[in-house]
Amino acid sequence: MKKSRFLMLVVFVTGCTTFGAKKLSELYGPAQPGDREVKVLETGQIDYWNDVKPVIENRCVVCHSCYDAPCQLKLGSIEGIERGASKDSVYDQSRLFKADLTRLFEDAGSVSEWRAKGFHPVLNEQDETFTANKAAGVMHQLLQLKSNNPLPDANILSDDFTFGLNRKNECPKPEEITSYSNRNPLWGMPYALPGLKSNEQQLLLRWLEQGAVHTKRPALPSQFKSLITEWETFFNQSSLRGQLxxxxIYEHLFLASLYFDELEGRHFFRLVRSRTAPGQPVDIIATRRPYDDPAVERVYYRLVESKGVVVAKTHMPYALNKKRMIRWNSLFYDRDYTVDQLPDYDLKHSSNPFLTFKQLPVSSRYQFILDEAQYTVMGFIKGPVCRGQVALNVINDHFWVFFIKPSELQDTALTEFIADNGDLLSLPSGKDSIYRPLSAWRTYSKKQRNYLAKRDEYLLSLGHEKVPLDLSQLWDGNGSNENAALTVFRHYDSATVEKGLLGMQPKTAWLLGYMDLERIHYLLVAGYDVYGNVGHQLLSRLYMDFLRMESEGTFLLLLPQESRKKERALWYRGANEEVLAYLESPEVERANHNTAISYNTDNPKQELFKMLMNKYKYLLPKYRKLSSLKNEDLARTLGSVSSIKGDDLNNLPQNSIILVETKDGDEFFTLIKNNAHLNMTSMFGEQKKRIPSEDQLIILRGFVGSYPNLFFKINDNNLVDFIKRISASGTEQGFSELMNRYAVRRSHPDFWVFSDRVYRGYENFEPVDFGLLDYNRLENR
Known part of the structure; x- marks a missing residue:
């Protein structure tokens, strides 16, 4: 009986959908995906590039970008708008099989191809009439729905709205839009935000009613073309050495926002693999991973302009200039070594950079990724995992990162070691399944122990272990490179990497060498498949546990032997027996390593951090620090925020942007709450490992993080009161009073005015790093 009712329901729902499609087809003709590009606009037609694009970017892209765009509707380009939406989610941590690839600009070349992949239109694709453009256009209908049902006049929105990254998106098709609107009258666009200003709303509606046509994309300014030619010549040298x-370079920069800092204008480029040589139209080779078999005899590396709007959560700027080319020539072409055979693309080899690139000098590879260490580390945060607690709950909320100094001695020592132990360095990126997590943990822990033991045995045979460790063995940025030390902030399921040593002394720190950086990159960037199944994602996170522990363990070697165990015990409070047994193994303890650093107190870690801060104090950038403010009173007042700790922070989210109005203009700051944990050894049950009494607060200049949770606006005359209210916000009443007085909630009638002000400040303060923020994590409190 139940089965019969279920089948009847399926038939009914299917029949309704078919009826809706048939009705649209009968009224407005059959759907025909087509090209909306016109040579010239007719009189009265609205210009997409000059008029429509700025509105969509600043009002719609703030939610609809990257892999986590609701319904995969990416509105940052005309191509994304024409592609439309999908009911399938890219981020699905329960799928048993890897998903079909749906990367914009890569996995389909026309609107018809996207329809074949299951994407449905948000623009009218029936007959081209004024009425059809309104009635059969999902985008038009959702904008009109918002206009007909404006946001309720309330500070906190009701349960009619759902929030959170995992909220269900309905993604209505054209034939479903009427039913969707009847069920969810308040779910017009922008979702759970104020409607557009009248002039913006009318502009978009008129453009849609006119058929959403657009002229050809504006041509790239001519001054860029000569530089593209010069760099494509460099990237396509035909020698075996040049190809390798x-x-x-490509496998490390395929996600970079490349730009020419010698020229003006915000034009960013991607380095892609192409079937065609420079001088011909680019024919992108779209593979799941950058090291997958391209299935061509010769790969060409080409520069293509990024067509979508720049969004902060994926933006990783990387400058190309004459200095860079000279540097790369010195690293890779002025060295004496031989490349006598190109490696293949068999996954077992191509996923292991230590085998693929074994003919390139290790010191050259290491210096290449060190030169832009912030970009390298940022890759696993802003790369394929642009939303990702699975990848990010393996790290603490706040820690510092340092690097081992490169040396040409590595070319002989490490090259020989890698040749003998390449299998121990293989990564799980090619695996898709994990059915017994504990068994997999044991397998990789044994492998990691073997690797550490082999490494120590090899170094001992060379006499390197007899050299005591000290700060001279840490990379100093060659005296001028600001990438020498980094700070990582984790904001629950997103994170940020900043140059410099920011915030108070952290609980943990990493000390990375070449093999650590390379494995992190190939595990969570080059080898991470965002479309992969749950097994692939769990394996990636599991393996990152060992890389984190190794990096932390190397940092501990700078401390006296007797204090290492104490620190590790603090970092891994409450960890399960398997983890503790691994940490206590001889290969991890590595008692043979001594430090030459002299310590004078009973808190050597604090001493070490002070020595490191002194080592880098003249090198690292200071623009994030409050001390860089000209207004010393403002800096001093805001600095007092860092004294608020523990339970007083219970209600604050992890990332808030603060606008302070001063007589000299707007100043922007980011308030970061660092959540304390007993340990970071499990991807499940994070809340059970929380220690709210140890939470801390950091305030920095500018914009740190891509996903703000709250906005605040304060006049500098009220700063003392604002900070007083933050310290009292641990109670529900105190938090409510703070919000009512200073917050610019997502429901605020002037929200978009404030948003525009934020973007002006962001672009002025950080013109290269600037990108649109993501508003999907804005809270409703």
Whole structure:
């Protein structure tokens, strides 16, 4: 009986959908995906590039971008608008099989191809009439729905709205839009935000009613073309050495926002693999991973302009200039070594950079990724996992990162070691299944122990272990590189990497060498498949546990032997027996390593951090620090925020942007709450490991993080009161009073005015790093 009712329900729902499609087809003709590009606009037609694009970017892209765009509707380009939406989610941590690839600009070349992949239109694709453009256009209908049902006049929105990254998105098709609107009258667009200003709303509606046509994309300014030619010549040297070097460069820069800092204008480029040589139209080779078999005899590396709007959560700027080319020539072409055979693309080899690039000098590879260490580390945060607690709950909320100094001695020592132990360095990126997590943990822990034991045995045979560790063995940025030390902030399921040593002394720190950086990159960037199944994602996170522990363990070697165990015990409070047994193994303890650093107190870690801060104090950038403010009173008052700790922070989210109005203009700051944990050894049950009494607060200049949770606006005359209210916000009443007085909630009638002000400040303060923020994590409190 139940089965019969279920089948009847399926038939009914299917029949309704078919009826809706048939009705649209009968009224407005059959759906025909087509090209909306016109040579010239007719009189009265609205210009997409000059008029429509700025509105969509600043009002719609703030939610609809990257892999986590609701319904995969990416509105940052005309191509994304024409592609439309999908009911399938890219981020699905329960799928048993890897998903079909749906990367914009890569996995389909026309609107018809996207329809074949299951994407449905948000623009009218029936007959081209004024009425059809309104009635059969999902985008038009959702904008009109918002206009007909404006946001309720309330500070906190009701349960009619759902929030959170995992909220269900309905993604209505054209034939479903009427039913959707009847069920959810308040779910017009922008979702759970104020409607557009009248002039913006009318502009978008008129453009849609006119058929959403657009002229050809504006041509790239001519001054860029000569530089593209010069760099594509560099990237496509035909020698075996040249082909191997540029394969290495590509596999590390395929996600970079490349730009020419010698020229003006915000034009960013991607380095892609193409079937065609420079001088011909680019024919992108779209593979799941950058090291997958391209299935061509010769790969060409080409520069293509990024067509979508720049969004902060994926934006990783990387400058190309004459200095860079000279540097790469010195690293890879002025060295004496031989490349006598190109590696293949068999997954077992291509997923292991230590095998693929074994003919390139280790010190050259290491210096290449060190030169832009912030970009390298940022890759696993802003790369394929642009939303990702699975990848990010393996790290603490706040820690510092340092690097081992490069040395040409590595070219002989490490090259020989890698040749003998390449299998121990293989990564799980090619695996898709994990059915027994504990068994997999044991397998990789044994492998990691073997690797550490082999490494120590090899170094001992060379006499390197007899050299005591001290700060001279840490990379100093060659005296001028600001990437020498980094700070990582984790904001629950997103994170940020900043140059410099920011915030108070952290609980933990990492000390990374070449093999650590390379494995992190190939595990969570080059080898991470956002479309992969749950097994692949769990394996990636599991393996990152060992890389984190190794990096932390190397940092501990700078401390006296007797204090290492104490620190590790603090970092891994409450960890399960398997983890503790691993941490206590001889290979991890590595008692043979001594430090030459002299300590004078009973808190050597604090001493070490002070020595490190002194080592880098003249090198690292200071623009994030309050001390860089000209207004010393403002800096001093805001600095007092860092004294608020523990339970007083219970209600604050992890990332808030503060606008302070001063007589000299707007100043922007980011308030970061660092959540304390007993340990970071499990992807499940994070809340059970929380220690709210140890939470801390950091305030920095500018914009740190891509996903703000709250906005505040304060006049500098009220700063003392604002900070007083933050310290009292641990109670529900105190938090409510703070919000009512200073917050710019997502429901605020002037929200978009404030948003525009934020973007002006962001672009002025950080013109290269600037990108649109993501508003999907704005809270409703």
């Amino acid at each position: 070097v540029n394969r290495y």
